[in-house]
Amino acid sequence: MAKTDAFDSDPTAIAKAKELKREMKKLLTNIEEEDGLSVQTIDQLQEALSAFKQATMRKMAKSSSLEMLETMSCPEEFRCPLSNELMRDPVVLASGQTYDKLFIQKWLSSGNRTCPKTQQVLPHTALTPNLLIRDMISKWCKTVGLETTTYQSSLVDEEKAVTRSDREIFNSLLCKLSSSNLQDQKSAAKELRRLTKKGTEFRALFGESSDNITRLVNPLLLHGSTLNQDEQLQEDVITTLLNVSIHDDGNKKLVCENANVIPLLIDALRRGTVATRSNAAATVFTLSALDSNKALIGKSGILKPLIDLLEEGNPSAIKDAAAAIFTLCIAHENRSRAVKDGAVRVLGKKISEGLNVDELLAILAMLVTHWKAVEELGELGGVTWLLRITRESECKRNKENAIVILHTICFSDRTKWKEIKEEESSHGTITKLAREGTSRAQRKANGILDRLRKAMNLTHTA
Numbered sequence: 001m002a003k004t005d006a007f008d009s010d011p012t013a014i015a016k017a018k019e020l021k022r023e024m025k026k027l028l029t030n031i032e033e034e035d036g037l038s039v040q041t042i043d044q045l046q047e048a049l050s051a052f053k054q055a056t057m058r059k060m061a062k063s064s065s066l067e068m069l070e071t072m073s074c075p076e077e078f079r080c081p082l083s084n085e086l087m088r089d090p091v092v093l094a095s096g097q098t099y100d101k102l103f104i105q106k107w108l109s110s111g112n113r114t115c116p117k118t119q120q121v122l123p124h125t126a127l128t129p130n131l132l133i134r135d136m137i138s139k140w141c142k143t144v145g146l147e148t149t150t151y152q153s154s155l156v157d158e159e160k161a162v163t164r165s166d167r168e169i170f171n172s173l174l175c176k177l178s179s180s181n182l183q184d185q186k187s188a189a190k191e192l193r194r195l196t197k198k199g200t201e202f203r204a205l206f207g208e209s210s211d212n213i214t215r216l217v218n219p220l221l222l223h224g225s226t227l228n229q230d231e232q233l234q235e236d237v238i239t240t241l242l243n244v245s246i247h248d249d250g251n252k253k254l255v256c257e258n259a260n261v262i263p264l265l266i267d268a269l270r271r272g273t274v275a276t277r278s279n280a281a282a283t284v285f286t287l288s289a290l291d292s293n294k295a296l297i298g299k300s301g302i303l304k305p306l307i308d309l310l311e312e313g314n315p316s317a318i319k320d321a322a323a324a325i326f327t328l329c330i331a332h333e334n335r336s337r338a339v340k341d342g343a344v345r346v347l348g349k350k351i352s353e354g355l356n357v358d359e360l361l362a363i364l365a366m367l368v369t370h371w372k373a374v375e376e377l378g379e380l381g382g383v384t385w386l387l388r389i390t391r392e393s394e395c396k397r398n399k400e401n402a403i404v405i406l407h408t409i410c411f412s413d414r415t416k417w418k419e420i421k422e423e424e425s426s427h428g429t430i431t432k433l434a435r436e437g438t439s440r441a442q443r444k445a446n447g448i449l450d451r452l453r454k455a456m457n458l459t460h461t462a
Contacts (some may be wrong), residue, residue, distance in 0.1 A: 078137050081117045082107060083163045087137060090130040095120045098130045103163075110199075163201075170205045174215045182230060185219040189236035192216065196243035203247035206254075213258045215241060220264050235276040238268050241285040249290060256293040262300045269305035274314050281306060281320035288327040298334035304341040311346045313355065322359040329366050336370055343367060344376040352385045357398055359387070365401040374412045383409060383416050391429045400441040402432055407444040410451060421452055 080087045082102035089101040095115035099107075107116055108125050115122060160461050173195075175190035195202040206212045220229060220237055255261055268280035284302060286347045287293045306328075309321040325343065327335045352359055369371045377383075382405070389402040409416050424430045430452075434445035 013258050049163075052261075062143060075140065078133070078140065084165055085163055087133065088136070091127040092130050093127065094122045094124050098133055101127060106199075114402040124144060134385050147211070152401070161210075166201045167205065170202060174212065177215055177219055178181050182233070186230060186233050186236070189219065189233055189240065193236045193240045193243065196240050203251065206244040207247060207251040210254055210258050211246070212365070213241075213255055214260060216244075217258075217260050217264055220267075221260060234268060234272055235279070238272065238276050238283065239279045241265075242279050242286060242309055245283055245286040252287050252290050256287045256296055262297060262302065266300065266302050266305055266355070269302070269309060272315055276384050278314075278317040278320045281309060281317060281324045284324040285320060285327050288324065288330075291331070294328055294331040294334065298328050298331060298337055303328065303334065303338050303343070307338070307341050307343050307346055310350070310360075313350070318356055319359060322356060322363065326363050327364070329363060332369075335367050337369055337372045339376075340362075344373045345380065348380045348382055349378060352380075352382075357389065357393075358395065361398055361401040361405075364462060365404045368405045368408045371412070374409055377405070378416065382417050387420070387423045387429060390433060391423070392426055396438055396441070399433060400438045400444075403430075403437065403441050403444045403448070407447055410448050417452065417455055420448065421455075424449075424452065 066239060077098075078086055080103055081089075081097065082099055083104040085100070087098070087100040090098050091101045091104065092098050093104060093115055097115055097117045099116070104116075104127065113122050113125070144457045173188045173192050176184045177192075179185060179188075188323045192202065195285055196206070203407050206216065208445075217237055220231055241255060241261065245252050248338065265283060268276050269284075272280060284297060284306065303325065306321050306325050309317055310325065319444060325338060329338055344364070344367060347360045347367075351360050364373075368377070386406050386409075387404045390399055390406065393402070394400050406420065410420060420430070430445050430448050434442050437445060
């Protein structure tokens with residue numbers, strides 16, 4: 001059966017069409033199973049076919065009106081100065097200028113307090129409906145045979161306010177990205193980076209198709225090895241990916257599932273500039289907010305370059321790298337990967353030096369559930385600096401994470417009991433935390449104290 005596009009763009013119409021199709025399919029099944037057709041079944045089928053026909057005709061009429069709107073030039077006074085489109089809800093600003101309500105509200109919400117057209121400082125931001133212009137637009141639409149409901153619903157998306165002008169700019173920039181001219185690619189990437197940072201419209205446009213993501217990263221694919229890539233081009237493309245990913249879960253899924261993205265992020269983490277590597281890590285962190293993405297990203301081998309970035313310790317990149325590793329390791333299968341890729345050694349070294357303790361200790365508290373992490377911490381002398389954090393830190397969360405790790409070590413390696421017992425005898429660190437720590441810290445501290453008491457009782461009995 002040929003596929004109809006009569007309901008392609010209207011979600012309500014799509015749902016209605018599916019419902020009608022299901023109903024007709026059910027009726028046809030009944031007809032095949034019945035020995036003789038009942039009048040009721042024939043009537044139901046006729047009603048369903050009639051409803052489907054009417055819906056299709058309405059869609060065709062709407063499409064015709066849209067085509068007319070595309071080719072028709074409306075009077076200049078009916079166009080919004082901001083969107084350059086036919087206004088659907090004209091309002092008057094304090095300056096006396098008329099704008100489409102959606103777009104002037106967006107202008108004001110961005111913190112602007114001047115009239116876009118006259119640059120006059122506004123005494124207030126109240127908007128007054130321009131009933132005269134609205135009536136004139138309505139009459140003009142009727143004169144040219146354009147349904148007002150059609151132009152009102154087609155020009156913009158209510159929430160994202162994507163205009164035809166935005167779409168034209170977007171497509172033009174994607175075409176420039178596909179150019180063989182490096183300067184064209186660089187200027188297009190820079191502009192897309194700016195536009196996706198500035199507002200949601202262009203982030204939403206990227207989310208319409210995976211092909212848009214492919215066209216964005218295409219310049220990096222064309223230049224192959226990073227050695228041949230322009231550093232600024234790479235930074236702008238990676239940062240645009242970050243901006244697009246921030247938009248919503250749909251964009252996160254679309255970006256992550258594009259086959260080109262994760263390999264390019266790994267490449268950027270390994271060989272990009274500091275800014276590029278930092279933004280690549282931030283992109284991984286953002287994409288990993290979706291549970292389905294955590295597994296996909298984790299098995300790609302991306303944890304190793306993130307850990308390497310963490311080890312280098314550049315102040316502008318270390319927090320992004322730590323956030324990405326932490327979010328990925330919420331998925332249990334990624335914890336063993338992180339341990340295998342050397343995370344415990346890097347985390348332990350940084351924490352023992354007092355660097356980014358808050359972020360790194362939280363990661364270590366997750367990884368310590370893996371037996372090899374406990375083993376490595378023992379070899380690194382982890383108990384010593386974990387006890388120091390428990391004793392000296394003023395941050396309750398750090399104390400909690402430190403005691404969680406110590407609890408696991410204490411119950412996994414009996415050789416560490418002596419050092420913990422000496423700390424307790426000298427400073428009463430564990431007892432103090434059992435009294436004053438968070439509820440989780442108190443539970444873990446009491447668990448260690450119970451184990452120490454039992455060990456002492458066994459020694460005395462022996």
